[in-house]
Every structure is written in C-alpha cells, then in structure tokens.
Amino acid sequence: MRGNIRLLYIIMCGMAAFLAASCQGDLPGGEDAGEGTAVTVTLDIHSRANGTRATGVPEGAEYDIEKIHSWWVAFVNQGDRKVQAVVERPAGNTSYVEQESVDMKVAKGKYVLYAFANISQDSLYQQTGLQFTPGKQCPDVDTATLTLLQDWNPGTDIPMTGKQQVEVTGHNSVSIEVVRMLAKMDVTFTNESGKDITVNSLTMEQSPTDHVPLLPNYSYLQNGMPEAADTAGARAYVRDYGGDALLTKYAGGMARSYRDVFYVRESQSRTVTRRYRLAVSVTREDDAASTQLFALTRDLYSIYRNDHVVVPIVLSDFQVGVDARFYPPIGGYPAVVTSGSGEDFYCEFGTEGDFELFLSVRDALKGNALVYGAGDPCYSSVVKAVSDPQNILTKHPSVSATGEIVGRLNSNKGKASVDVEVTVHRNGAADQVYDRRIYLIRK
Template identity: 30%
Template sequence: MTKHTLRLFSLLFVFAAAMSLISCATDSTEDSIKASKPVDVDLTISMQGAATRSAAPSVSGRAATVSRTSWDDPNAVPGEMMRHCFVVAVQNGKIAGVLVSDDYPEETNYAERLTLHINPGKTTIYSFANIRPAQIGIDPATAVGTAAPDFDRMTYGVAGNVNAASDFTDGIPMSGKLQTTITERTSHIDLEVIRMVAKMRLTLTNESAADFRVRSVTVSDITADARDNLMLMPDIIDDERTAPNLSAAATAANRTIKIGGDDGTTLLAGGKNSIETVFYLNESVARSTGCFILNVETDQQTVSHRVAMTDWNTIARNEYLRIPIRLNDYRISFDVEQFTAIGVLPTVRYDKDMLTATFASYGEFHLRPTVTRLSDGKVLTAGNEWSLTEWKVLSLMPEGEAGTCIYDRMPYLQPSSLTIEGFMGNRPGTALHQAFFHVTGLSYAIPYKVQIIRQ
C-alpha cells in the first residue's frame, strides 16, 4: 500500500469520525430540546387524609402517573367536600403554573380535570380547596415566573370551632403538597388535599342509678379561632396520620357545645339511652395536663372525663375522633401518707379526676384510695364493692428506673391492702400515673390519673 493510499484512508477515517461526532451532537441537542419542551399534564384533586409523599413517575408505555390513594371518603357528609380548588406548581423556586377551577354547582369529593402546561423537571405542586388564591397572596394572572412564596412556612387563619358543616361560609379549607419529577412521559398526576379541621363525635350514656339531664360538653385546650392560628400546610407523619401544625401565634381555650338547648337532654339511668353530638374543632395540642379533658355539665353536677388514651394528647387536622363517654355515680379520692420528718408532709390537690401530690422530702409513701357513691354518699367497701385493678406509669421526668427518676423505689400496687406504695428519692421532677378501678355493677374500669411532683 502506498503512502498516498494510507493518507487517503486516514483522511476518510477522520472525515467519518467527524461526521459521527456531528451526528451524535445533533442527536443529543435534539433530545435536549425535546426534553425541555413543555408537556401537558392532567391533574385531579381528591380529598383524602393521606400524607404528602415524594413520588417518582412510573412509566407505562408513553404515559406516567404519580398515583395516590383512592377518592373514597366514607366518613364525609354534605358540607365537608370541595366547592372550588386551585393548584400552584413550583420549579426552581419560581411559580411555573397556576390553575384555578370554577366554583362547582355542587360540592364534590374530587376535581377533574385541570391541565398543567409545564416544562419537565423537579416540581412541587401545592393544592388548595375552599381557599381563594388571593387569601394566600396569589394573583393567577401575574404569578407565573415570579418567586414562589414559602408555602411550607405560611400561616393561615382557620375558624374551625363550629357545630355544623354548614357553618363554614366557603367550605372547609383544605391544602396539600406533592413533590415529583415531571418527564416528557408524564400525562397524569393525582393530587390530594387534607381538611384543615378535625371532627369529633361524642356518645354519652348514663350508668348511674338516677336519670339526669345533660346541658353541655366542654373540651379543654382547643386552638382558638384566630387570624394565622395554623400553618397552611399539614405536618405529615405517615400515609395515614398528620400531626398538629400550629403557628407560633396560636392560643388555646375551652370549647363548649350546648346539648339540647337551655333545658338539656335527658340521659336515663342504667344506660337505657344515649346522646350523640358531632362538632368540628381546630387541630390542637393538650397543654396543661398532657391530655384533653372533657367536662360534662348536667342538672346535678359537672362530671370530668379525662381522655386517657395516650395518642389523644393531640388532635390533628382531618382526624375523625369518636369518643364514648360513660357517666357513672362514683367519686375517687386518695389519702396520701408519707413516713418522713415532721413538718414536711405532702400537699394534695384534686383537679376533677386527677390527684396531684407534691412531696418536699424523701421517704416511703402510701396512696390509699376511697370510692364514694355520689347519689347517696355511701363509701364503698374495698375488696367487696370495688377493686384497684391496674396501676401504670404514663410518663417520668427525668426518665429512667428507680434511682434515676424521682423514685428510689417505684410505686406499685399492693393487692392485699389495695394501696399504692413507693419510696420517694431526693431528685426533683414529676411522674404521671394512671389507676383503673372496677366497681361492682359497672361493665368497665374507671380510669384515674395521679400526678406526683418532687420539689
């Protein structure tokens, strides 16, 4: 092969390689242009108490869908659904799209379909129902291309302490958030909104020996209706639960619900009938005693029913709480004994159905309960007419076993005497306990809280 021929082959090879590079560069550029072209994504919005989740698109042929939970909400009643909605799409810190629905002729549990014309890329979509864009500072006509507000830190005023769904003037406000990546294959995204209020259903029965009339029920520590009392976005725990997301400005107050007007409603003795009442509340956190207190006012007395379940020290948005309350005819009290130096006896305070005993010194102590029937004042006989069936620790501060917490010996139930016996240490702090009393003739155990404070 001659030198000329070799040179010709070399030139041809270089030319072919150059054409190949040009072709690759052209293909890459075309793919880049294609990937950056806007796509049309159909959005549907449903009401569901589900969590905000980060989801990657799933590909099926040429279409991808970011799926959420179903549209079913079996506990919804008229007045609790969507009257109108809008969405805000955010990319790279700027508003990439705003879609606003018309007001619906009738409320609906899902909205279809809003079409979003948007560039592919990482996207956060904020969804709202029964909230107007202007209420959170959005002007749909001018918002696209502007810096997105920090929706996650935005506050909103919710007036959720009402007795009926019809009391919400523009429907129950709802919000939600989805983070996803939109590609040229994405064609449909399901969004969810979460109601910004909770609903409570109380069922009251009377297991005492006498009829009485119930006039009202009061729930403690409920977030007051006020401007900017809640955060706009929900605080998601998992797919089923949210946590209260109160603003720093939120305040708490008692929430009282009238039963049957001024005269009240009769509850027959022996559980022969029941009263059911349903109402709405702002999401809330129990503050003073670590649990919500239900006070039931009757024509004879005010009965305190402290919600004992540990997961009911919070009420989160979109929760539906069903609480049975069985009113009885018994009062529980304690004699507090401490075997220590003269002049440093514990102080005792009763707050409805909780005992608070404050100790100023170390030493052995006993708690001796007494059960009294209110209707006739009879003190019931321990062991025959009542028993102390359970004693447990709810919280310790500082935490730890005996010798680390406030006790040198943990208080325990002494079965023979039906007393609680323990030994107080020298470390300041608090302990919260719960006792359960079974009274002959009652079908359930009466819960009672005991708070111990070591000064």
C-alpha cells in the same frame, strides 16, 4: 381516648397513556421532547382514607362538608418560581366527590404544586392577598395564614390545602394531597346513672388565635403536633347544647347516648399537665342547680388539622377520689394532696420514704356513701402503668392485698405518674371502669 383519623384527600396527576395517534398531536417533538413541551395530563382527584393511629381501621368521609366540592391546582416552576398554569374543576362538576378525573395540558418540567379544595381563588385572595397568575411570580404562600372561626358552620365545606414537588416527564404520574384544615371532634355522652341527665354544655381549650397556617405541616400530619412550650394564651371554647342533650336514666340494656360532631382549629393544650381538660355542665333529675364535671383527656396533648378525635364521656353515679399516707424518716414532711379533680390527682412529698395511696369510691345516688372492696356495690383496682423518667421511685407502686397502692420514694427530686384502673362491681358483675392518673411530686 384519642383516635386520629387521617382523611387525606389526594389529587392525582397521572400521565395519559401514550397511544400512537395522540402522541403525535400532543408531543410534536416525540417522546424525547425537552422541558417545556406540552403533554396531556389526567388529574385524578380522590380521597384517601387512612385509619386511626390506634387501630389502623380505615374510614371515609362521613359528611358532605368533609368531601371535595370545588378544587384548583397551581403549577409553579421550581426554578424561577413563576406560575406555569392554574387548573380548576370544570364548572359543570358540582357534586360532592371523593374521586374525579379530568384531562389537561401542561408543559414538561419540575413544579411545586399548590392545591386548594373548597376555597375559591377569589376567596383566597380576599382573605390572604395571595393570587396565582400564570406568567407571574408565585406569592409567598408558605408563610400565609387563613382565618377560621369556631363554631364552624356545619353547612360550610371544610377548606383543604396541600403542597408537593413533582416532575412532569411525559412518562410518569404525579400526585398531591389536599388536607382538611380543621380537626373533627367526635364526642359521645352516655348516661349510665340512675337519674335522667341533661348535658348543658361542653367546654374545652381552643387555639390562642383564629389564624391557621394555610399549608399543612407534613411532619405533624404523620407524628402529631408537639406539646406546647408554655401555658400562655389558652382560650375556652364552649359548646352550648341548649337543652337538646337529654339522656334518660340507665335501666339496664343499652345506655342512652348523645353524639356531637363539630370541627375545631389545630391547637396545643396549655394546661399545666399539657393535656386537654374537658368541663361538662350537667343537670340531674330533681336537682335545681347544674353540676360542673371535669376530666383530663388521656394523652391528648395536641389537635392537628385533619385529626379525628373520638371522646367518649360516661356520666355515672360513682366518684373516685385519692388520699395519701406517708411514712418519712424522722424529721421528714408529710405528703400533701395538692389538688385532684376528675381523672387526675397530685401528691407532693418533701422527702424520701414509703407511701400509701387510698382510693375512695362514692355512690352519688346514695348520698355519696362510700363503696368498699366487699359488698354490693364494691370495687377493685389495678396499677396499669408507672412512668418515672426522673427516677424518684425506689419501689414502683402496686396494689396491696388490702387494696392500698404502696410504693417508696428515694432522695431524687422530680415527678412520676401512676395510672390506675378502678372497676366498680354491681350485682356481682363489672359495671363501670374508671381510669385515674396520680402524679407523685418529690420536692
């Protein structure tokens, strides 16, 4: 469910070709002039579009606010940490770009480059107190934070930052990335039910604070943010659609969809399962009251800046539930389904033994009538994956000939999970597919 598109903007500082005529003017000491000699540098500013982690398909910026509108770069000496120069985008360049080149002069030497796009020097100073002044010490930019609000105004350019150590020799090019400080959420609601549906709102988690580190963590950019250490500090973020998201009923062919793109701060899920839970409020045709639907995203533990998170949400007529039957030894304890809603269910077991998990599929358009393994509609199921890191299973769960999911627990304590795919068939063809995760807890 997750596609993390790395839309990294990059500022390239390429050394100009050393033509005989220009060398004498720019390098008074010749090509072997020492550190501190000024040379002409071409700043080539362009966007680099990486693909999703899942598919590798490259994507460029979709909207202007995702592009570079303004930029500036501070050259800081690695040795004494003094600001050598600050280079800004020429005032006459006002268009949204993914690539741009300008010429400048800078002394040879080793630098830390700090790059900023879509946030002016004045704005940075007002929000953080940071100021880059040539000849002065570099401010403590590495620990600074910036306040970013949600909802993010869709007419406001997304700020970008980057940091890179470089050496200007007169014979090489140097580069620095500027990375969007917000993640892009791309949610599509699709109505595959037999009634018109209005999507009222979408609720998800957001970061505990409005403050975001000014500079990116490049390890997180490559590998993603880790899971949260605890569940403290979770806050709800509500997207209110105000009746605009009306989806007409599905009548074959293409189902009606509603796409919502918005931008969020980096965060880690703080639910018990460490995965983001989405709550969707909908009102069905002829229903006086709204209905709240819940689902846990599959394997989405964190959202980091510059991620592109694609979330397809299908609104359908069928509900999938889970029940458990346990066959413990004499003196054992029965299984208890402690909770279950949306995509996830929890079954607790007090001892070892065989178990059966029963899936129940109900048709919402027919008074929540049960759907069976035969007839029309009907359903089938398959176990897609089993995770048992604490080795609590003697026999991994599988689907029996009669449709139950059967397995066996041993005496070890811990937690395992079973991923199940349920396919509802209608009119002899696969109609809707549901993914469910069942947690098995051996206490």
